[in-house]
Amino acid sequence: MELLLDNLAHGFGVALSLNNLLFALLGAFIGTAIGVLPGIGPVATISLLLPITFGQPATTAIIMLAGIYYGAQYGGSTTAILLNLPGEVSSVVTTLEGYKMARNGRAGAALTIAALGSFFAGSVATILVAASGPLLTEIALSFGPADYFSLMLLGLVISAVLAQGSVVKSVAMVVLGVALGLVGTDVQTGQQRFTFGIPELSDGLNFAAIAMGVFGIGEIILNLERPEVRSVLSSKVGSMFLTKEEWKRATPSVIRGTIIGSALGILPGGGASLASFGSYMMERKMSRGRNEFGNGAIEGVAGPEAANNAAAQTSFIPLLTLGIPSNAVMALMVGALIIQGIQPGPRMVESQPDLFWGLICSMWIGNVMLLVINLPMIGMWVKLLQVPYKYMYPAILTFCAIGVYSINNNVFDVYQTVFFAVLGYAFAKLKMEPAPLLVGFVLGPMMEEHLRRAMLLSRGDPVVFIERPISAVLLIVAALALGLMLLPGLRKKKEAAMAG
Amino acid sequence: MRINAKDFASALLLLALAAIGLWLNTDHTLGSARRMGPGYMPMLTFGLEFFLGLCVLGISMVSGPDPLERWTKIDFVSLFLGIAVTLVAYPLLLSVSPALGNNWYALGIAMIIGLGVMAISPGWRKMALILAGMTVFGVLLDHGGLFLAIAAMVVVSALADPEHRPLGVIGSVVFLIALCWWVFIYELDIRVNIWPTF
Numbered sequence: 012m013e014l015l016l017d018n019l020a021h022g023f024g025v026a027l028s029l030n031n032l033l034f035a036l037l038g039a040f041i042g043t044a045i046g047v048l049p050g051i052g053p054v055a056t057i058s059l060l061l062p063i064t065f066g067q068p069a070t071t072a073i074i075m076l077a078g079i080y081y082g083a084q085y086g087g088s089t090t091a092i093l094l095n096l097p098g099e100v101s102s103v104v105t106t107l108e109g110y111k112m113a114r115n116g117r118a119g120a121a122l123t124i125a126a127l128g129s130f131f132a133g134s135v136a137t138i139l140v141a142a143s144g145p146l147l148t149e150i151a152l153s154f155g156p157a158d159y160f161s162l163m164l165l166g167l168v169i170s171a172v173l174a175q176g177s178v179v180k181s182v183a184m185v186v187l188g189v190a191l192g193l194v195g196t197d198v199q200t201g202q203q204r205f206t207f208g209i210p211e212l213s214d215g216l217n218f219a220a221i222a223m224g225v226f227g228i229g230e231i232i233l234n235l236e237r238p239e240v241r242s243v244l245s246s247k248v249g250s251m252f253l254t255k256e257e258w259k260r261a262t263p264s265v266i267r268g269t270i271i272g273s274a275l276g277i278l279p280g281g282g283a284s285l286a287s288f289g290s291y292m293m294e295r296k297m298s299r300g301r302n303e304f305g306n307g308a309i310e311g312v313a314g315p316e317a318a319n320n321a322a323a324q325t326s327f328i329p330l331l332t333l334g335i336p337s338n339a340v341m342a343l344m345v346g347a348l349i350i351q352g353i354q355p356g357p358r359m360v361e362s363q364p365d366l367f368w369g370l371i372c373s374m375w376i377g378n379v380m381l382l383v384i385n386l387p388m389i390g391m392w393v394k395l396l397q398v399p400y401k402y403m404y405p406a407i408l409t410f411c412a413i414g415v416y417s418i419n420n421n422v423f424d425v426y427q428t429v430f431f432a433v434l435g436y437a438f439a440k441l442k443m444e445p446a447p448l449l450v451g452f453v454l455g456p457m458m459e460e461h462l463r464r465a466m467l468l469s470r471g472d473p474v475v476f477i478e479r480p481i482s483a484v485l486l487i488v489a490a491l492a493l494g495l496m497l498l499p500g501l502r503k504k505k506e507a508a509m510a511g
Numbered sequence: 512m513r514i515n516a517k518d519f520a521s522a523l524l525l526l527a528l529a530a531i532g533l534w535l536n537t538d539h540t541l542g543s544a545r546r547m548g549p550g551y552m553p554m555l556t557f558g559l560e561f562f563l564g565l566c567v568l569g570i571s572m573v574s575g576p577d578p579l580e581r582w583t584k585i586d587f588v589s590l591f592l593g594i595a596v597t598l599v600a601y602p603l604l605l606s607v608s609p610a611l612g613n614n615w616y617a618l619g620i621a622m623i624i625g626l627g628v629m630a631i632s633p634g635w636r637k638m639a640l641i642l643a644g645m646t647v648f649g650v651l652l653d654h655g656g657l658f659l660a661i662a663a664m665v666v667v668s669a670l671a672d673p674e675h676r677p678l679g680v681i682g683s684v685v686f687l688i689a690l691c692w693w694v695f696i697y698e699l700d701i702r703v704n705i706w707p708t709f
Contacts, residue, residue, distance in 0.1 A: 066699055177518070179570060183525050183563040190532060190556045197539075197549035204549055205535055228645070232638045235671055401672045402683055405665045408641065409687050412648045412664060413657070417701040423615050425649035426622065429642045436638055440580070441521045459552040471545030 019141060022368030026376055031071050035373045038075035039380045042082020046099055047090050047392045050234045050400060051407065053083040053099070054446070057343045058222030059407065061350075062414035069351035070366045074373045076347060080340050081133065081323040081374065084283055085381045088125040088316050089392055092118055093248070096396075101283035101319040104291040108304065108311025115307045119251040124261045124309060125316040126385050132269040132317035133378035136324035139273055140331070141371050144360055147332035151357030156464035157475045161485040163458045166335040167451055168489040169278065173285060174444040178496045181447050184438075188451020189458065191216055198460065211423040218346040220424050221452060223411045224431025225438065225445045226339075231404045232436050248389065253309075260300050261313040267293060272318030276325030282338040286322030287315035324374055331367055333357060335454070339446040342453040350418075516579045518571030525564035532557035582634065589632035593639075597625030619650040637671045644668030656704040657696070658688050 025031060045056045057076050064072035087099030092109035105125070112121040154162070167189075171181035194205045195215030206212040253261065271293060272286040291311060295301055298310040327344075329335045334355035336342040348355050353363060360367045385392075415424045438445050469475035477483050532553060542548025600621035604611050611617040623646050630639035644667035651660040662684045669675040669683070695701050 063694070063699060177567075177570070177574075179563060179566050180518070180521060183521075183560065183567060186556060186560045186563060187525070187528065190528070190553070190560060193553050193556060200549050202539065202549040204539060204553065205532070228641065232641055235637045235641070399674075401669075401674050402679070404641075404672070405668055405683050406687055406690075408645060408668055409661055409664060409691060412645050413661075413691060413695055413701075416649070416652065416703070417695065417699070420702055422619065422649040422652060425645060425652075426615065426618060429622065429645050432642060432645075433638070437524070441517050441524070442577075443521055455556075462552065463547045466544055466547060471543060473544070 015141060018145075018364070018368050019372060021364065022141075022370075022372035025070060025365050025369030026074070026373035030067075031074055031369065031373060032376070034067065034071050034075040035078050035377045036380055038078020039082040039085075039377050039384060042079040042084075043086035043089075043381065043384055043392065044395060045079070046083035046086020046088075046102075047395055048398075048403070049090070049096055051230070051403070052226075053080050054222070054339045054343065054449075055227040055230055055407075056083075057340060058219055059227055059410050059414060061219050061222070061343065061347055062417050064347065065350065065418070069348065069353055069363070070369045072347055072351060073344060073366060073370055074377075076344060077327070077370060077374060078377045081320060081377065082381055082384075084316075084319045084323050085126065085129055085385050086392065087319075088129075088312075089122065089385065089389060090396065092121045092125065092312070093389075093393060094396070099283075101287045101323075102316075103284070104287050104315045105312055107291070108308050111305070111307030112309065112312065113307075116249045117307065117309075119249040120253045120257055120309065121312045122248070122389060123251050123253060123386065124257070124265075124313045126382055128261070128265040128268065128313045128317035129320035130378050130382050131265055132272060132321035133324055134375060135269050136273050136276070136321040137371055137375040137378075139325055140328055140374070141368075143277075143328055144332050144367060144371070147328065148357045148360045151333050154357070154481065155479060156461040156468065157479050158481040158485070160458055160461040160465055161476060161482040161489070162333060162335060163454045163461070165485045165489040165492075166329070166337065167447070167454060167458075168493055170338065170450045171447045172492050172496045174447050176442055176444050178493075180442070181444050182493075184443055184445065185447040185451040188448035188453075189455035191221065191448070192452045192455030193459075198456075199463065209423075211419075211421060215456075216452075217415065217418065217424045217427050218350070218452070219415050219418055220427040221431050222343060222346070222449060223415055224428040224433075225435030225448070227407060227411050228428065228432035229435025229439060229445075231407060232432070233439055234400060235404065251386065257309050260298075261309045264294055264298055264310040264314040265317045267298075268314035268317030269321045272321030273325045275318070276322030276337075277328050278337065282326050282340070283319040283323045287319035290314040290318035320378075327370070327374075330355060331359060331370070334359070334457075336450055339449045342449045345453045513576035515571045515574040515577045517577045518567055518574055520579060522564050522568035522571055525560060525567060529557045529561035529564055533561065583632070585632040586634040589629050589635060593625040593629035593635075596628050597621045600624050614653055616650060619646050622646045623650065640671035641668050644671075652703065654704075654708055656706045656708065657691065658705060659707055661688050661691060 045051050057079055064075060083099050084101055087097060087102035088105050090096045091102040091105040092113055095106050095110040097103045097106050109121045167185045171185045172178055174181040194212055196213050197204055203213055268290040271290050275286040275289055294310045294314040295304050300308040300310045304311055326337050326341060329337050330341045330344055336345045345355050412425055415428050416422060418424060435445055465475055476486060536550050536553045539550030540548035541550045541554060601617055604617040604620055623643055626639040626643040629635040644664040647667050648660045648664040651663055665684045665687060666680060669680045
């Protein structure tokens with residue numbers, strides 16, 4: 012306990028430095044903006060801004076990128092409530108009750124409980140990350156290469172199972188990601204693989220080019236093909252204060268949402284959107300106001316909003332303690348860390364205390380900032396929606412182009428981005444989910460490394476993966492997760508859940 | 512029985528990629544399970560990918576109709592013509608002037624020509640113009656400088672949205688040049704020419 016307090020004090024020392032505060036604020040600000048704007052999500056934004064963070068120390072870079080992710084959860088709720096327009100996938104369920112509340116003249120109350128609920132959940136999740144981090148790290152340190160391989164396999168399987176759409180196609184996308192990760196120099200023999208003699212490819216495909224091409228540029232083309240939906244603020248915001256009755260109804264929902272959100276965030280493959288949906292289902296079944304669902308029940312806003320913010324933060328736990336990204340955003344964080352020269356893994360808590368504890372404390376500070384950014388400035392954020400997409404997309408394109416060029420000062424990376432944009436566009440048209448591809452691309456090279464080491468140690472005997480208890484358990488869980496999703500009943504439930 | 516065209520096309524894409532991967536992998540030594548060579552992991556990966564491609568192919572037969580968007584004749588023609596022109600133009604440009612091999616000029620120019628061909632068909636126009644804009648940026652950046660490259664990219668990509676008006680595009684160009692100068696040159700100090708050099 013005392014050690015935890017010491018560590019947190021150290022973390023606050025790091026997070027409160029002027030530079031880190033500034034970048035946390037910048038991240039939270041950008042996150043809110045893209046949360047409000049539909050058509051650009053956290054994955055695209057983080058990959059877009061990845062190159063900008065290279066000049067900063069690793070801690071500062073991750074603090075800002077994390078701010079974008081949880082900031083987007085706050086911003087997404089604003090437009091969901093006021094305009095029935097989910098800015099992010101994770102706020103789809105907020106539109107259900109939140110917009111109804113706005114129609115009833117309680118928009119202000121809905122916004123307040125969304126922000127305060129998120130803040131409460133964020134604070135609890137911060138403590139959870141701080142407490143569980145060192146604990147999980149200790150377990151992870153006893154992992155051998157075989158266990159690591161199985162752990163990564165589990166991460167890949169779950170990220171595919173929980174993705175939208177067909178499970179088999181998502182698994183295929185994970186494998187495709189691993190395949191893309193093979194391009195480059197083989198670490199052990201130095202042989203060039205799949206590089207076509209292009210020197211630029213000997214370090215592998217450019218991670219930012221894949222992320223920006225598939226998620227950034229591909230998304231622009233799709234958005235342009237869709238007719239633009241323009242909504243106007245129809246109802247007044249009303250009083251921002253909650254009545255006594257509303258407080259009484261919302262408080263238990265916030266607590267339940269925090270618990271379920273924290274739990275679902277830790278799961279590999281989990282994340283904010285899964286959490287907000289899980290919480291909504293729970294509130295509809297068991298909250299006191301369940302009969303009012305559909306007519307603007309405050310529980311339906313309080314629970315999911317708390318849950319998605321809690322999950323956005325606890326999804327950092329597998330990344331920071333095991334080095335396993337649980338979703339596409341976390342895969343980008345791994346990319347950012349590797350470019351900074353830090354190998355994510357269980358030794359990170361010890362070897363990078365500034366990063367680990369600084370990030371945790373900055374998350375809490377970021378949540379305070381978000382409260383200030385969001386509640387009093389609602390009007391400004393709604394105005395942002397009036398910027399037409401035709402002015403936004405050239406800006407996104409410009410930032411992508413300069414950003415990806417500046418990583419290696421090489422135009423080849425720009426052309427790579429174009430290539431992956433075409434691929435991303437094709438994936439979208441064929442209903443192939445791209446998020447698992449990114450996770451596979453990041454984990455692939457590490458998996459190969461551990462597979463080779465494990466097999467060398469076992470003299471080529473694959474039984475080692477079942478002999479070691481940790482590895483065996485992880486493989487069984489992976490097999491179960493895959494098996495369950497192939498059952499038709501559960502698959503239908505998942506489809507219903509993802510459809511929102 | 513109607514097949515699921517989206518799944519069917521996905522399966523073909525997966526099978527094609529896996530087959531190419533396996534074929535390219537014949538250059539690498541496999542090694543043994545104990546001492547894996549550079550070709551071992553690719554073999555496993557592309558083998559699994561091929562198997563999954565077959566699974567998706569099987570599923571596409573029963574997963575119900577989900578048709579692809581209709582392609583017009585001009586969509587087909589411009590797609591294949593665009594790819595063909597790019598593939599022909601790249602070596603042609605290199606043989607005309609080997610200097611174009613520097614800085615990937617030949618690749619960028621070949622891509623612009625190919626994307627230009629694709630932009631003829633209304634179905635591809637938006638994608639082709641957005642991507643052509645980005646490629647123009649790559650080609651112009653080194654000698655044309657950052658400002659010219661941004662301006663050209665914004666103008667070309669603005670053609671993708673018919674709602675754009677000249678004044679709005681000029682405004683965008685000026686705004687983005689100012690913003691990028693501030694972010695990338697003033698704050699981040701990336702190493703790139705700002706003005707044209709010849």
